[in-house]
Amino acid sequence: MPETILKLVDLKQHYALRGSLFRKPKYVYAVDGVSFDVKAGETLGLVGESGCGKSSVGRTLLKLHEPTAGQIFYNGQDITNLSPSEMVSLRKEMQIIFQDPMESLNGRHTIGTILAEPYEIHSIGLPEEREVWIKELLQKVGLPASAANRYPHEFSGGQRQRIGIARAIALNPKLIVCDEAVSALDVSVQSQIINLLLDLQKQMNLALIFIAHDLSVVRHISDKIAVMYLGRIVELSDTETLFSNPQHPYTKALISAIPIPDPRQRGKRVMLEGDVPSPMAPPPGCHFASRCPQADSLCQNTYPTLTQNNEQHLVACHQAVST
Structure with a gap:
């Protein structure tokens, strides 16, 4: 069994907005209790709509942003409270690829x-x-x-x-965060970059965290996928299980939106109504309840915990767990 190279436990990243003399500062709950682990040589896909907190997870686990709460373990070592100078030696092993290479290159x-x-x-x-x-x-x-x-x-x-x-x-790292690394590229170029990443992963036994909003791209490269909505993971499973048997209504909607060339293979599109709640004032219950056709009073008032529904398949949904 490959060793676990990264483990997040209830990671939170709350960004403070500037207050005033008479008003308390408000917070953006970008990441609000995310837990997962990644093994050596494994790829975790992190997907969700823009603004769901994917990039904040990637930058916080690398400690480019200091976490608000939770724990980050790298190779079994708790690095959550390490100072920037203490992190220098670990920077060789933990790297990031940014979305816009022109902005990240001098x-x-x-x-x-x-x-x-x-x-x-x-x-x-x-x-x-x-x-x-x-x-x-x-x-x-x-x-x-x-x-x-x-x-x-x-x-x-x-x-x-x-x-x-x-x-x-x-510097021969062990972990690379790919933060929307192919989102700004043409489709043909995307496939070349993904194949390059896969080749390098095999050669160097790299662990990858692949952040994207395109599920079809994530499916091609990932061993397992975490679906995020408004700062929290709502479903986590190996790739094939997630696509063959999605449990969360949000995951089902995302998968139904993937373009399929053959009209005979297209399923029914799941259309979501309403807007994503503000990350400054997330609702008390399930964050997806206002857009979910299956939501009831329990969903409106109590947030579901990420629960094991089947083997290696976690889902945060009262309706999915109860079925």
Whole structure:
């Protein structure tokens, strides 16, 4: 059995909004009690609508944002309260790939300078060794060694994302958070980047947390999937079980919205009514109750806990658990 490399226990991230002299500050409950674990060499897909807290989970577990509450375990070590200086040594093992590579790459630096930065920060290797490693990194992600002398604006979106991936794997990490890593790319380029990530995962035994809103993309790359709604996980299962037997009404709606080319294979589209509640004032009961056709008084007043419905299949729904 692969070892558990990451474990989150009731993780919370509440962002404070600026108050005033006479008003208390309000909070955005971006992440409100998320728990899951990821094993070495495994991919967890994290899906949900925009604003559900997916990216906040990714950045908080890496401690780019300090958690409000809960615990983060990396390789069995509780890193929740580690200071930024104490986190430096772990940064080599925990990396992130951002959604927009152009925004995350310094346009004034050459690609060689950008890729050399991780080695410089951690004082690894001599300058001549770094040059060799940079060429190997570029070749590993499908770019020529000559790319080291060029600038980010000289590359396409897909090529820039390959550079972002090269930077993420430079120090041989064990865990990478892919924060909407293919959302800004054309469909044909998306498949190339996903295949590249899968190849690197096999070569390096990487654990991936793949954050996206496109379920069809997540299905292709993930071993298991967590569905988020308004800061909480509403369903968590291995990929095939989730798609063959979704339990939560929100998951069913997301799956029904996946485009299917063959009209004979299309199922009935589940249309959701109403708006997502504000993350500044989440309702007291199930957060999905105002949009759920199955909701009753229990759903309106009591939030369902994430409960094991079947083997390795967790769902937070009073109706699903009771059936």
